Amino acid sequence: xxxxxxxxxxxxxxxxxxxxxxxxxxxxxxxxxxxxxxxxxxxxxxxxxxxxxxxxxxxxxxxxxxxxxxxxxxxxxxxxxxxxxxxxxxxxxxxxxxxxxxxxxxxxxxxxxxxxxxxxxxxxxxxxxxxxxxxxxxxxxxxxxxxxxxxxxxxxxxxxxxxxxxxxxxxxxxxxxxxxxxxxxxxxxxxxxxxxxxxxxxxxxxxxxxxxxxxxxxxxxxxxxxxxxxxxxxxxxxxxxxxxxxxxxxxxxxxxxxxxxxxxxxxxxxxxxxxxxxxxxxxxxxxxxxxxxxxxx
Amino acid sequence: xxxxxxxxxxxxxxxxxxxxxxxxxxxxxxxxxxxxxxxxxxxxxxxxxxxxxxxxxxxxxxxxxxxxxxxxxxxxxxxxxxxxxxxxxxxxxxxxxxxxxxxxxxxxxxxxxxxxxxxxxxxxxxxxxxxxxxxxxxxxxxxxxxxxxxxxxxxxxxxxxxxxxxxxxxxxxxxxxxxxxxxxxxxxxxxxxxxxxxxxxxxxxxxxxxxxxxxxxxxxxxxxxxxxxxxxxxxxxxxxxxxxxxxxxxxxxxxxxxxxxxxxxxxxxxxxxxxxxxxxxxxxxxxxxxxxxxxxxxxxxxxxxxxxxxxxxxxxxxxxxxxxxxxxxxxxxxxxxx
Numbered sequence: 001x002x003x004x005x006x007x008x009x010x011x012x013x014x015x016x017x018x019x020x021x022x023x024x025x026x027x028x029x030x031x032x033x034x035x036x037x038x039x040x041x042x043x044x045x046x047x048x049x050x051x052x053x054x055x056x057x058x059x060x061x062x063x064x065x066x067x068x069x070x071x072x073x074x075x076x077x078x079x080x081x082x083x084x085x086x087x088x089x090x091x092x093x094x095x096x097x098x099x100x101x102x103x104x105x106x107x108x109x110x111x112x113x114x115x116x117x118x119x120x121x122x123x124x125x126x127x128x129x130x131x132x133x134x135x136x137x138x139x140x141x142x143x144x145x146x147x148x149x150x151x152x153x154x155x156x157x158x159x160x161x162x163x164x165x166x167x168x169x170x171x172x173x174x175x176x177x178x179x180x181x182x183x184x185x186x187x188x189x190x191x192x193x194x195x196x197x198x199x200x201x202x203x204x205x206x207x208x209x210x211x212x213x214x215x216x217x218x219x220x221x222x223x224x225x226x227x228x229x230x231x232x233x234x235x236x237x238x239x240x241x242x243x244x245x246x247x248x249x250x251x252x253x254x255x256x257x258x259x260x261x262x263x264x265x266x267x268x269x270x271x272x273x274x275x276x277x278x279x280x281x282x283x284x285x286x287x288x289x290x291x292x293x294x295x296x297x
Numbered sequence: 298x299x300x301x302x303x304x305x306x307x308x309x310x311x312x313x314x315x316x317x318x319x320x321x322x323x324x325x326x327x328x329x330x331x332x333x334x335x336x337x338x339x340x341x342x343x344x345x346x347x348x349x350x351x352x353x354x355x356x357x358x359x360x361x362x363x364x365x366x367x368x369x370x371x372x373x374x375x376x377x378x379x380x381x382x383x384x385x386x387x388x389x390x391x392x393x394x395x396x397x398x399x400x401x402x403x404x405x406x407x408x409x410x411x412x413x414x415x416x417x418x419x420x421x422x423x424x425x426x427x428x429x430x431x432x433x434x435x436x437x438x439x440x441x442x443x444x445x446x447x448x449x450x451x452x453x454x455x456x457x458x459x460x461x462x463x464x465x466x467x468x469x470x471x472x473x474x475x476x477x478x479x480x481x482x483x484x485x486x487x488x489x490x491x492x493x494x495x496x497x498x499x500x501x502x503x504x505x506x507x508x509x510x511x512x513x514x515x516x517x518x519x520x521x522x523x524x525x526x527x528x529x530x531x532x533x534x535x536x537x538x539x540x541x542x543x544x545x546x547x548x549x550x551x552x553x554x555x556x557x558x559x560x561x562x563x564x565x566x567x568x569x570x571x572x573x574x575x576x577x578x579x580x581x582x583x584x585x586x587x588x589x590x591x592x593x594x595x596x597x598x599x600x601x602x603x604x605x606x607x608x609x610x611x612x613x614x615x616x617x618x619x620x621x622x623x624x625x626x627x628x629x630x631x632x633x634x635x
């Protein structure tokens with residue numbers, strides 16, 4: 001990135017003008033953003049008002065017969081404990097969405113400041129921290145999450161922590177890289193020349209220019225966190241029984257797969273995919289708008 | 298050649314801090330968190346005296362710093378130690394399971410490249426047409442499919458409903474691979490023994506897990522290939538090739554794709570850790586006796602040395618692959634020299 005580029009003015013567009021220019025500029029591309037947003041809105045609505053969607057409780061073991069195929073009364077059938085699968089899908093959304101959002105937020109809140117400081121300060125602090133973060137980054141994240149989740153034991157907070165740890169380096173590396181190039185910009189030099197202090201430069205000059213890219217990564221990161229959460233509970237390291245969870249339902253349904261009970265595994269998995277897809281598409285759409293070069297490589 | 302050798306050695310030395318950092322992280326996490334091998338072995342109701350005795354036997358009563366230094370000393374002698382649960386060296390189950398994981402990941406990688414690269418190149422060639430959007434949608438969806446769910450669906454459709462493929466394990470019950478397995482790579486071993494029936498059986502068991510892993514990873518390769526291809530197609534030598542009247546197909550696939558693949562290869566190293574993570578879940582779904590299953594099994598038992606050993610092997614695996622990728626990079630791009 002050249003040093004002479006003007007600062008990006010990405011944060012200042014108004015929504016209406018933004019959408020208008022979006023359609024003008026990207027023509028066929030904006031559907032990605034819209035489709036992603038629609039999926040997310042739908043599922044968020046489901047978590048907020050589950051009763052609108054189903055009259056069964058996800059824990060009700062007398063909702064219907066045991067392992068009955070989808071029917072008019074139970075559109076997605078019932079599971080081995082006679083619970084309504086659709087009710088479990090609806091209420092399970094709360095769990096996975098909550099964990100993924102909290103985990104992504106937590107890694108952002110740790111990774112971004114560390115990346116800013118590391119990139120801005122440089123020196124030995126930066127080198128050591130980068131080495132640690134790079135090591136964690138290049139290692140399969142799921143394995144780390146498994147190790148953490150296993151040791152912390154089941155629980156909503158524990159699984160959130162396990163997922164969050166894995167994604168700290170993602171934010172760190174991104175923000176550090178951006179900070180390194182931004183701190184060489186002329187406007188940062190200008191700020192220094194008029195006597196701005198380092199905290200001011202960091203918070204008022206560097207941070208706002210970093211954040212545009214972070215938004216995109218945040219959205220993509222939620223998608224990854226969703227799949228990591230689902231994976232952890234699928235292998236039995238996630239949540240205590242009693243909390244409806246898609247990953248856990250999948251691992252339960254797996255036992256009955258050889259006897260062809262397809263509805264127990266089809267729907268929770270489909271939902272995980274849909275939710276992850278929503279955030280991926282939103283992230284990609286945002287990338288097109290905010291920074292078209294970001295995702296090309 | 299001398300330069301190449303020194304490069305390889307430098308890279309391997311650079312992997313040491315990475316192993317060290319991850320190992321320390323895992324070591325501390327394992328010992329700080331509740332639960333230990335003694336509890337997992339004896340259950341919650343063993344008398345305190347027995348527990349203490351067992352802990353002393355395993356060295357768990359020493360301060361964590363002492364344990365750590367002792368473990369590092371052991372590693373310097375290239376010894377991964379002994380399992381705390383079973384009477385076996387840590388290296389024994391790892392040597393048994395690693396080939397299964399390598400076989401699965403390589404097969405998965407082949408499938409994902411086989412789908413991803415052609416589809417990505419095709420999408421780039423048809424940029425902004427319906428087919429391009431379809432390919433990109435495929436890439437997005439494939440990336441978002443949880444790999445274990447994909448495995449379950451494949452098991453359901455091709456295993457249970459159609460009955461085409463087996464849904465668990467590396468071989469059928471009638472094939473005793475221990476008769477000719479020496480390296481642990483079943484495909485290789487059965488072929489070397491000339492037992493075609495067993496080879497086909499092993500291959501048959503590999504199809505569903507490999508395709509599961511491959512399809513999920515292929516989304517990334519579609520995207521990478523497409524983006525690089527778009528860059529390449531804008532370059533002057535493509536224009537020159539077209540100007541010389543070379544047929545468009547050859548311009549795209551022979552002149553363009555070869556150059557677009559260079560950055561794809563560099564990304565291979567990073568994607569590999571994703572592949573390994575996917576392999577753990579695939580192993581779990583298909584009861585594939587590999588490293589991932591070993592890790593999960595031993596985590597439940599709190600078998601510290603084996604967990605640490607598995608993490609070390611995974612880290613080395615990632616480092617070696619990224620080194621190989623860099624060497625491959627030099628081989629396909631003559632401008633790169635070490």
